[in-house]
Amino acid sequence: MRSIPLPIQRLIREFNKLPGIGSKTSERFVFHLLRQPTAEIEALARSLHELKDTIRLCSDCFTVSENDFCGICENPERSKQIICVVAEPKDVMAFEKTGTYSGVYHVLGGVIDHAHGTGPDQLRIKELLTRVASGGVTEIILATNPDMEGETTAAFIAKQLKDQSSIQITKIARGLPMGGNIEFADEITLGNAMSGRQNI
Ligand SMILES: [Zn+2]
16 A cells, blocks of 8 residues: 555545445545545535534434534424434434424434443433423334334333323334334335334
């Protein structure tokens, strides 16, 4: 690799750290960028900087936001009575793309995964229970991935909620294949899973 200029090697290594990006793709990215006008490169660099400087978590639902409260929580047309519980902000994005859900969200920040040392205390379950306890919520939709960790997490939260209150608890329908992933489900499947949700 000594024949390749260091800045190029460095950027290839950086892209290579991204999920699903191998070294061949990283190289293609770098050589593509080299051919772009300076203004394009500067816009990309600015976006990368802004990502860390301006993005924080919504104080209510913990999805990514530019402000204290995200655009969904601040939207008066969204129903605060229905909370859809998801693992990650990218799941919020997946449900938003379906355009069929008009409630709000609660992002747990992961799932219960004892094999990797994540227990319920590391997730924002307490915060969810607090939101429910503060009143006005009529339904909690559990929308974790249909895999073992997602199911374990949903079952744990359902039990906590049932111990605390008598609100309706639903789970998105199993249009999603077992072991599947909300992030990669197409919009129609995900929209159907949401509208076909069932009481648990
Ligand atoms: Zn929010």
